[in-house]
Amino acid sequence: MHEIILITPKDPKDNKNRRREMAGVFAAAICAVIVTSIVLSYIGVESFIFFALVNVNILLLLLVLFVVIRNGVKLMLDRRQKVFGSRLRTRLALVFMVLSLAPTVLMFIVGARFVQTSLDYWFRGKVETSVEMAMEVGQAFFDSAISGLDNAGVNLQRGLKQAGIAPGDKGMDDMLKTLRISRGLDFAAYLTPERRLFYSQTSPEALAAWDLARSRFSWDAPGDRNAMKSLLQTGQERDYAFAVFPLSGGSKGYIALGKNLGPGILFKLDRIATGLDEYRELKALKKPFRATFYFILALIALIITFGAMWFGLRLAKEITAPVLALAGGTERIARGDLSVRFEDSGTDEFSVLVHAFNRMTSDLEQSREKLTSANAELALRNREMAQHNHYIETVLDTIEAGVLSLDENNCVNTANKAACALLGEEKESLIGRRMEDLFKDEAASMIQGMLQHFKDNPQSRWQHHLPLGTWRERKVLVTVAGLSTSRGAYRRLVVVMEDVTELEKMQRMAAWREVARRIAHEIKNPLTPIKLSAQRLQRKFGAQTGDPVFAQCTQLIVNQVEHLQQMVTEFSSFAKLPEVELKQDHLEPLLQELIALFRHSHSRIEWTLEIANQLPAFPMDRGALARAFMNLLTNAAEVLESEREKTGVERKDSVRVSARLEENRKIIHVEVADNGPGLTDEERSRAFEPYFSRKKGGTGLGLTIVRSIITDHRGYVRALGAPGAGTIISIDLPLD
Amino acid sequence: MMTLLRRALIIFAVLTLGYVPSAGASPQDIVFHELTLDSKTNPLTVNLGFGLTNYPLLADMLRNGARAELQCTVSLQRKRLFWTDETLAEKKLAYRLRYDPLTREFLVESGDRPPMRHKNLEPLLKKRLEKIQVRLGAKAMLEPENSYVVRVVAGLRHLPGLLNLASSVFFKNETIIPDTSIAMSFDYEPLPPAP
Numbered sequence: 001m002h003e004i005i006l007i008t009p010k011d012p013k014d015n016k017n018r019r020r021e022m023a024g025v026f027a028a029a030i031c032a033v034i035v036t037s038i039v040l041s042y043i044g045v046e047s048f049i050f051f052a053l054v055n056v057n058i059l060l061l062l063l064v065l066f067v068v069i070r071n072g073v074k075l076m077l078d079r080r081q082k083v084f085g086s087r088l089r090t091r092l093a094l095v096f097m098v099l100s101l102a103p104t105v106l107m108f109i110v111g112a113r114f115v116q117t118s119l120d121y122w123f124r125g126k127v128e129t130s131v132e133m134a135m136e137v138g139q140a141f142f143d144s145a146i147s148g149l150d151n152a153g154v155n156l157q158r159g160l161k162q163a164g165i166a167p168g169d170k171g172m173d174d175m176l177k178t179l180r181i182s183r184g185l186d187f188a189a190y191l192t193p194e195r196r197l198f199y200s201q202t203s204p205e206a207l208a209a210w211d212l213a214r215s216r217f218s219w220d221a222p223g224d225r226n227a228m229k230s231l232l233q234t235g236q237e238r239d240y241a242f243a244v245f246p247l248s249g250g251s252k253g254y255i256a257l258g259k260n261l262g263p264g265i266l267f268k269l270d271r272i273a274t275g276l277d278e279y280r281e282l283k284a285l286k287k288p289f290r291a292t293f294y295f296i297l298a299l300i301a302l303i304i305t306f307g308a309m310w311f312g313l314r315l316a317k318e319i320t321a322p323v324l325a326l327a328g329g330t331e332r333i334a335r336g337d338l339s340v341r342f343e344d345s346g347t348d349e350f351s352v353l354v355h356a357f358n359r360m361t362s363d364l365e366q367s368r369e370k371l372t373s374a375n376a377e378l379a380l381r382n383r384e385m386a387q388h389n390h391y392i393e394t395v396l397d398t399i400e401a402g403v404l405s406l407d408e409n410n411c412v413n414t415a416n417k418a419a420c421a422l423l424g425e426e427k428e429s430l431i432g433r434r435m436e437d438l439f440k441d442e443a444a445s446m447i448q449g450m451l452q453h454f455k456d457n458p459q460s461r462w463q464h465h466l467p468l469g470t471w472r473e474r475k476v477l478v479t480v481a482g483l484s485t486s487r488g489a490y491r492r493l494v495v496v497m498e499d500v501t502e503l504e505k506m507q508r509m510a511a512w513r514e515v516a517r518r519i520a521h522e523i524k525n526p527l528t529p530i531k532l533s534a535q536r537l538q539r540k541f542g543a544q545t546g547d548p549v550f551a552q553c554t555q556l557i558v559n560q561v562e563h564l565q566q567m568v569t570e571f572s573s574f575a576k577l578p579e580v581e582l583k584q585d586h587l588e589p590l591l592q593e594l595i596a597l598f599r600h601s602h603s604r605i606e607w608t609l610e611i612a613n614q615l616p617a618f619p620m621d622r623g624a625l626a627r628a629f630m631n632l633l634t635n636a637a638e639v640l641e642s643e644r645e646k647t648g649v650e651r652k653d654s655v656r657v658s659a660r661l662e663e664n665r666k667i668i669h670v671e672v673a674d675n676g677p678g679l680t681d682e683e684r685s686r687a688f689e690p691y692f693s694r695k696k697g698g699t700g701l702g703l704t705i706v707r708s709i710i711t712d713h714r715g716y717v718r719a720l721g722a723p724g725a726g727t728i729i730s731i732d733l734p735l736d
Numbered sequence: 737m738m739t740l741l742r743r744a745l746i747i748f749a750v751l752t753l754g755y756v757p758s759a760g761a762s763p764q765d766i767v768f769h770e771l772t773l774d775s776k777t778n779p780l781t782v783n784l785g786f787g788l789t790n791y792p793l794l795a796d797m798l799r800n801g802a803r804a805e806l807q808c809t810v811s812l813q814r815k816r817l818f819w820t821d822e823t824l825a826e827k828k829l830a831y832r833l834r835y836d837p838l839t840r841e842f843l844v845e846s847g848d849r850p851p852m853r854h855k856n857l858e859p860l861l862k863k864r865l866e867k868i869q870v871r872l873g874a875k876a877m878l879e880p881e882n883s884y885v886v887r888v889v890a891g892l893r894h895l896p897g898l899l900n901l902a903s904s905v906f907f908k909n910e911t912i913i914p915d916t917s918i919a920m921s922f923d924y925e926p927l928p929p930a931p
Contacts, residue, residue, distance in 0.1 A: 135837050142838050218853040222863035229853075231839065273838045280801025 002341045005325055061299070064306045071313045085324045089316035096312025097305065104301045104308075115293040123283050131279045138272040141265075142241070146230045149243035149257045152183045153228060156255060157245060167252040168192070173199040179257075186240060187258030193251055195219060206258055209235035213242045213258075225249035232266050239266035322350045326357055338365040402476075402497035405483070410435050410451055410493070422468065422476060422497050435495070443467055450480055454493060458482045465500065474501040505689070509704065512690045516571035516701075524568045531561040570701055580712040582619035587668060587733070590622060591657055594629050598655075602637045605653045612660035615668055618735045620713060628709040629672070631702040632729050633657075636674040639727065643677050666735045667715075673728040678721040687719040703729075764790030766890045766916040769866060773886050773920065778875040780825075782810050784868040786890055788913070791858035794892075797912070798835040798842060798857065803895040804912055806831040808888065810870045815883040815921070824884075825873035831864060832895060833857075878924040885922075891915035 039050050075093065078086035156179050165171040167190060176188040180201040187210055189200035195214070200207065213233035221229065230243040242258040282289075322344070329340045338361055344354040393416075396403050402419030404412055415423075415430045423430065423438055430438070436447045443466040450462045461481050468474040476497045483492040534557035542551055588611055595609045633655065640653040652675075659670045679687065686692045688707040693700035703719075706729075710717040713733055720728040770785035786808075788794060798804065808829040813821035832845040836853070844864045845851040854860035878884065892913035 138838055139840065215850050218851065220863070221852050221854050222859035223854055223856070231853075269838055273836065276837050277801045281803075284800055284802060 002339050004341050004343050005329065057299075061302060061306075064310065065302075068306050068309045068313070072309070075313070084327050085320040088323070089313070089320050092316035092319065093309060093312040096308045096315070100305055100308030100312075104304045108297050108301045111297045112294055115290060115297075119286055119290055123286055128279065128283070131276050134272045135276045138269045141261075142232065142269065145232075145241040145259060145261055146243060148183070149185075149230065149241060149259060150228055152179055152185060153243055153245040153255055153257050155179070156188075156257075157247070167247050168198060173201070176255075177201045183257075184259070185257055186260045187242065187256065189256045191244075191254040191256055193253050195254065198253070202258070205235050205237060206240060206260065209233045209240045210242060210256065210258060213240070217242075217244055219250070232261070232269065234266045235260070238263050322354065326353065329357065329361075333361060333364065338368060400499070402495075402499075404430075404435070404495040404497070406435055406493040406495065408491045412438070413492070419495075419497060422474075422499055435493075439466065439468075447478075450478075451493075454480065454482060458491075459484075466497075474499060475504050476500065509690060509708070520568045520572040523564065524572070527561050527565050527568065531558055531565070534558045534561065573701075573705070580621035580624045580709065582621055582713070584617040585620050585622050586615060586617050587620065587625070587659060587670070588615050590626055591629065591659060591670075594626065594633060595657060598633050598637065602641075605637055605640055605655055608654065608656040610656065610658040612658065615659060615661055616735065618668060618733065620733065621709075624709045624712065628706045629657075631706050632672045635702055636672060636676070636727070639676040640674055665732075667732045668735065670731040670733065671728055672731075673721075673726055675726040677727075678723045678725045679719055679727050680723055684719045684721070688717070764788050764793055764913060766892070766913055768888065768890075768916075768918045771886065771888060771918055771920050773922065775875065775878070775924070780812065780872045780875050780877070782812075782870040782872060782886055782888075784808070784810060784870060784888060785866040786888075787862060787865055788892075791861065794833070794912070795835075795842065795857040798833055799837075801835075804833040804892055805895045806833065806865070806890065806892050808868075808890040810872065811887050811889075812872050812877065813885050813887060814879075815885060821885065824877045827870045827872060829868065829870070833861075834895075878926075880924055880926055883921060883923050885919050887917060887919040889915050889917040 035053065039053060072093070075086060075090055079090050156175060159175055159179075160167070160172065163171060163175070165175065172190050176190060176199055179185065180188040185201075187200070187202040187206040189202060189210070190198045192198050197210075200210075202210065210233075212235075213231055216231055216233070217229055219229075226246050226249055228243050228245050230241065233240050233242060238260040239262065240258045240260050242256060245255040245257075247253050247255065322342075325342060329342060332340050341358050341361060342354045344351045396416035397418075399416070400418055402422040403414075403416045404419050405414045407413045412430045412433050412435065415427055417427075420427050420430060425438075435451065436444050439447050446464055446466055450464070453460065453462055459482055461479065463477065463479045466476050466478050468476050477500045479496040479498075481494050481496075483494055534554045538551065538554045538558070542554070545551075591609055591611075595607050598605070599607045636655045640655070644651065644653065655672065655674045657670070657672050659668060661667075662669050688703045689700070690704040691700035693702075707717050710731055710733070715731060715733040717729065717731045720730055765788070766786055767789055768784075768786045770783055772783045774781040774783060794804070808831075809826060810829070811826040812824045814824055815821050830846065832843075834843050834845075835841070836843055839853070841853040841855050842857040842860050843851040843853050844860055846864070852860060852864055854863075891911070894910045894912060
């Protein structure tokens, strides 16, 4: 089961959500533009809505700042903790930030400088001076117009006073008329204290203008109640300047004078005043303007910077996400989990990488499976081979033939137990030794010949008997064959050594038995007539002949014939050794009987019988064993007596017969030990060979017969002892 | 560390939200000289008088092209224990102040009345503001054994200039003098009818 990890969202719902989000963002941007336009155009910055929107924007900006800072801090922490992919993300975010920050800062600086320069230019001293001077011109014109009216009004009041004309009198009208003409006024009137027109010298246009101006006068303005009040008024075609002079604070009425200034004067003056107002208004807004521009520039710069940072972080995350996923997958693969797979619905280079990764993982998984199965099979084969090797080793270690394997340099590679026993060496000392070094003398030269033979004929076989041992007492049948390799080359040799010593001995014994039988058969018959004839001649002619030679010769003939008959008898016994008939019987009584017999017959020898423990019954041929022990005891007695005669030393001769049960070996061990001269190494090795005897005139068949009988009992007999330490004949008889 | 950063940002946001661009420390205030309620007349009339503490400063502002409006709201409210006071009557007064560079006079305009002009601002405003009568409404609004409060709120702020840049300039402080209020509470007990 594979674990699928999505690199990019494949779910249509996710894509739908994304599209929805983008649409929402786009709509929000449009709404922001529209709302901003409406608020700035129609509602103004003084409104609560504007204030709320500003705060919302500030909140959003803070939110973006928070998100950016949070992501930035998180990135820093990841980088510090050496989280995989953090360095790449940091680099991308920094690149985006630098790329956005540099032009943004430049734009801000340039923009701020431009704004500053522009504002300084707009509000430079020359402009202000020009505007103020224009205003001063207007003021001078106004002052001039008003001062003329003021002068006329003062003169009129003086004139009225001098003339003693009370306000409202008829003479006032004339004076007003005179004043109007003399001063070139367009309007001269007397107003009642109720500010109604009483006398007027005016043109219709001026009158109409006065009607408009009258409501604009600050009749109740604070300050000097007798002060002149003046204003400018636009008429139908021309502009007028009016001045009102309160008489006694207005309690006696007012004098109103007016003069036309010409068409459009007021408009121009108004424009000058308005221009100055606007300039001053602008000048008062210089700092707010600058702050506003700086704010806008800073806002844009922050939006660009934060947006770029946010975009950089997001892009970095999007770029590193698949890389991280792939890295995570690679780690899992390195840990051995090959079940991971990636799925990417995109078509970009990452998708190519993802697909390649999946292919690689699949291949690895298949290879591992194959490797696992191959390993399992190999393990099985190894187990089988180990079992086979164990079997072979067991077989090799259990067989009686010695098996050696030689390498290309004819050095021993392997050796089984039998080989070690045959060669008399430990396995560790055999391994690595050259084959020819394992043998000596004639055997070594034969081995060298064998090796040369195989060098020339690697595919052949070689078989030969080799003597082993110091006295060549053992015979080994060595068979050598070449081992072929899988390519058919023969570079190694297998040496099989079979100990045929006993076999040859048996063969020789059988041969000697046959010879003994034939000799006994051929010689035996003529011996009796020879002896009888010699005895007959003794009887017939012994008494007649006085020559002692005749008697000696005939006696000699008889003696030698008897000796020959004895030899023939022994030959016949050797040749006709009967088959043993094994029956359960006890050995102890037999030994006791024999010891008693020899104590009686050879009383000068101390005969000892030691039975260590109860000897159980075992399969034995009592008669054969009696004959065997008889030979052993007879040999021992003859050796002791011969030694005494030879040395002439009186000594305490003794023969000890001991028997014990060895339960662990399941045998009865019997020893016949004398304190005679002992055996040399040659004598010990050849003691049981036929016709080997150290007795003069001995047939050498006694121990041979003993060995034959013991062998028939499936036992083992050997001769022990060193020169001067006596002879021990050791016999092992199996219990079953 | 993230928690600390988050908290700092939240606090900063709150402070930013709570920040209201307020008028620069104004060197002048509105002072109330008179506040009386004439309950004998019908309708109820409030006699009000107030002024400023620094006329020259305002005069300089007006000479430099500023246009200001003195807004005054007079309200009669009935006190309630467990709810906000009920506004029974309210009148809003507005006095537009400006300077005519041509005539070099200060102007105070109010409603449909012709503007009052004077070369000095202080006497002009004093003339205009020291004696104000506001008719609130019929005396029948008052109910016996109820508590009422006459509240007056006055403030001075810039008027949109000739260029109407209010929609374009962000950091212009429109408030010259923040709203200042005065209140007068009373319990209404009708006079016994004349014998």
